[in-house]
Amino acid sequence: MAHLPPLREVIARHGLAARHSLGQHFLLDANLTDRIVRHAGDLAGRHVIEVGPGPGGLTRSLLASAAASITAIELDRRAIGALCELAAATGPRLRVIEGDAMAIEAASLVASPRQVIANLPYNIASPLLIRWLRRAASFERLTLMFQQEVAERICAAVGTAAYGRLSVLTQWTCEARIVMRLPSEAFTPPPKVASAVVSLTPRPTQPDPGRFAAMESLTAAAFGQRRKMLRGSLRALGGEALLARAGIAPERRAETLSLAEFDRLVGLTAGQR
Structure with missing residues (x-):
């Protein structure tokens, strides 16, 4: 992956200034994106779905893994050009889909075993999670970044202030744990809050x-x-x-x-x- 241009150059060339309306905060540090991918476990033979890849920081780390394929869903037309350049430079393992992840049945895109690994756009993170939980049995694992407050609600214990609807729906269907925390300064532009990565492993028995x-x-x-x-x-x-x-x-x-x-x-x- 050393032959790829720096991400800041890609952002400048494609006019990819992050948009608040799209919940965009880009993670450009390869050391951090590599750590996120490692938290997903052995990806050999797995088909990975990424939502909101932006300029492709996490996508690059996924391409450096043993994943069989990466399917990137991106709504922002500006980012599509950057991602298509990345696909052209790295080969057929990366597939780019332009569209709204809330309107796409993610599990239908790739064969099993499938995982979702994503730095989710803040403005759709919770409803998107619930959408995937409805079909949790379709996924081997979900490794997702949220605002830290949302991550803590997802993993909250009964009787705590953070315990609520999102805690119950998630933990009823998945084993959930926070595996990584990131300060706001890790992102471009920095959000007002810290973020955290949650690992979700669907339970063997799922509700209909x-x-x-x-x-x-x-x-x-x-x-x-x-x-x-x-x-x-x-x-x-x-x-x-x-x-x-x-x-x-x-x-x-x-x-x-x-x-x-x-x-x-x-x-x-x-x-x-």
């Missing part, structure tokens, strides 16, 4: 689409008004009667419920759908 949809509705209601007792926040789903069937005291609040208790509740609500 109906059960996942029921958990989405349940957690939206339960955490919609955090100060409310569950008897109130879950009134539309059955309130005290539902909680009694699940053996959960109606005075409790959502942040005190374990994954097992949410799973018990969703089993009852899914049966009503």
